[in-house]
Amino acid sequence: MHLDHDHSHHGAVSADAHRPDGTRRALRIGLGGPVGSGKTATVAALCRQLRDTLSLAVVTNDIYTREDAEFLLREAVLPPERIRAVETGACPHTAIRDDISANLEAVEELEDAVGPLDLILVESGGDNLTATFSRGLVDAQVFVIDVAGGDDIPRKGGPGVTTADLLVVNKTDLAPHVGSDLDRMARDAAAQRGDLPVAFTSLRSAAGVGPVADWVRARLAEWTAVPAPAPAG
């Protein structure tokens, strides 16, 4: 994916696929989407599903500093040293797209402190339909919307809905209660996204995150299929 062949300096300056010692860094997956759609719930469920087989860490980008990180800590989905909160100056989309320096610091510090890691999940604070992650920060991104936010969101499109590597439509359990038409959402999403995948989830049950976990495992298999370089001498 993103390759920079010069590893002689301390610290990477971009989304270098390798750590300064030459080993492969963790796969980074971003999760964005509107406020309250279930990003943190998805991160928590993914951690519970994957933590026994993978070495994981999470970076949160909150609007009010530490809300999401504190939820994950309370739920004890990972040991505290594997969760970092990045402060975004009221502007998470800036921190995940326009100026990714604090997030790059956070992912590199996590790898230094608790690595080696297989996977780092980077959650953006709830923002708007145009908030997407820089390719300099993450290798793949998930956009999480929910059925209660209105079943016309897939039709409206926007960079998150149309370009995310995975679109998650969450809270399907609520669809009957809010009058959302899941078939219509699926049709509209397909029209906006072409071949890019869509997963419908309900996180009310423990297995609900399954399709997202499967997708993450597939990304990780691709990431590790590229042979790791020999550690630098």
Place this chain on the structure above:
Amino acid sequence: MSRSALLVLADGRFPAGGHAHSGGAEAAVKAGRLTDAAGLEAFCRGRLHTVGLTAAGLAAGAAAGLDPHELDAVADAQNPSPALRAASRRLGRQLMRAARAAWPDPGLDALAAAFPRGAHQPVVLGTAARAAGLGPEDTAHCVAYETVGGPATAVVRLLGLDPYQATAVLARLAPEMDEVAARAATAARQGVDALPAASAPLLDITAEQHAAWPVRLFAS
């Protein structure tokens, strides 16, 4: 000397992490000391002539080729607040990342290797400016501008302040920014011992308090 390189370095979009910091403005807003454009102007003026001048001197010194290790030690000594020292090193590290991508340079590489946890931000800024072909005077201008530009942007977000008024505040401060930059650059040419050491104790105190808030919008 490249005037255009100065514009690139001083641009608020330069991805060096500054957008998450209010320069003490968030604490001042919360305390009710900063409520409008006049308050912003007074706050920025105070910052400019104290910590702004001091940081501009350090950065101009680095741009002039003074020893960055010595400058970094001076920055530590000038800065009594642990929270601000930590923020400065963190921002220095973030700036280093952007600077090395923008102006690859052995001086930056050496500084990064010597300070893996980050040198103080003004020291990195001066080294980056030197790598970009800028002299002490331009470098000091860059610091003077970011000293007031950061809080102005933050206050627009915090108070919903009219952005035209915020920009007018910056424009009114421009002659004073020039003055501060000239003083800093002149001092830097005379060596480390001549560098200005003006401080703002209230900024130090409120930075310590702010760092302990459970809920805040800005990192400092």
